[in-house]
Amino acid sequence: MLRLHDNLTSGNGYKVRLLLAQLGRPYQRIEYDIDKRETRTPAFLAKNPNGRIPLLELEDGSFLPESNAILWYLAEGSPFLPPAGDHRRRADVMQWLFFEQYNHEPNIATVRYWITHRVPVTPLIELSIPAKRANGHAALAVMEGHLATRTFFVGERYGIADIALYAYTHVAGEGGFDLGPYPNVRAWIDRVAAQPRCIPITQG
C-alpha cells in the first residue's frame, strides 16, 4: 500500500491527499511535526535528503518527493491528467505546476505558514512580508486573468493543475491574502470544491 509522509497543515501535503481521495486509492498516512524538525532527523533524511514532506513511499519501498511530481505520477493514466500523447496540453499542465511552486507557494503559502505556525518575526521576515504580499497578489492576478475565459486551468477539465493551485489559494486568507478582488478565482474555488470526493485541507 502507498504510504504518505505528511503534515496535516501542509497545502503541499493536501494536494496529494486530495488527489488520492479523488482517485479512490487507499494509503497509509504518517504525520510529522515540522515545527519540531521531525523531517530533519537522520531517519527521515535517509528517506528524503531534502528533508521535506510530502514524501510518497511507493509499494516497492522507493520514495518520491516534491508534491507536484507526486501529483503527476499518481495522475498518470487517470482523468486528472491529459493522456500521454497530448504533449501540448500536458506541457500546459506542467507550466502551471511550476508557476505554483515558483510564483505562488513561496509567497502565499510561506506567509500563511509564518502566521498560522506563529513563527517568531525576525527582521528578515518583517522585511520579506511586503514583497511576498506583492508577489502573491501578482500570482493571483495571473490566475484571475487566465480564469476570465476558462472554467479550469487546462483544457476546460478539472485536473492536477487545479489541485496544485487550489491547495494554497483556497486558504490564502489564512495568510492575510484577500481574495475579494479576484471573482474569477473565487468562482473557480467553488467549482473545485464542488468536485466529487473533494475533501477539506484538515482531513487526514
Add this chain to the structure above:
Amino acid sequence: MLRLHDNLTSGNGYKVRLLLAQLGRPYQRIEYDIDKRETRTPAFLAKNPNGRIPLLELEDGSFLPESNAILWYLAEGSPFLPPAGDHRRRADVMQWLFFEQYNHEPNIATVRYWITHRVPVTPLIELSIPAKRANGHAALAVMEGHLATRTFFVGERYGIADIALYAYTHVAGEGGFDLGPYPNVRAWIDRVAAQPRCIPITQG
C-alpha cells in the same frame, strides 16, 4: 520555426538553448533586456501574463512559459527524457526539476542575478543574502550526496534533470557560491560540459 523569447544572461533561458543545441533543432532567438523591464510591456504580457523569459513560441503560434516545462516538452521522445512508459523514472526527473525551481534557483540564481546585474542593495536584499547562501549550500549538499553514487541525476544517463541543474550550478561562483566543498558536483559539471554539442551559457 520555433522562437525562443530569451535573455542571454538567464540560466533558465540557457537550459532551453542548451537542449535545443543538443537536439539539433533550429530556432529564432529574441533577446529582451530584463533590467529595462522589456518582459513587462503590454506586448510581452499578451504572450506571457507572468512577464518572464524564457518563453517558447511554438510553430502554431502558441506560447509555453516555464523553463523546465519547456525542457520536458522539447525532450519528449528524445534520449534526454525516459520514454513515456517509464513512469517511475520520469517522476524522478520531474522531482529534480521541482527541486531546481524551489530549492536551487531562488537561492543560487537570485544571488548571482543581484551581483552580476548590480542590483542596488536594499535592506531586504542585505538581510536575504545569508539565508539564500545557507539554502543554496543546502541544495548543493543534496546534489553532492546524490552524485556520490551516480554519474548523472536519473538512470545513469544524461538528460533534462542534468540540464536544469547544470544551468545555474556551473556558474554558482558568479553568485559567490564556492563549489570547492562539492567534489562530486564538480566532477558531474565536467561530465555535463563534455556532452556532445554542449554550448556555453553566453552563446545565443
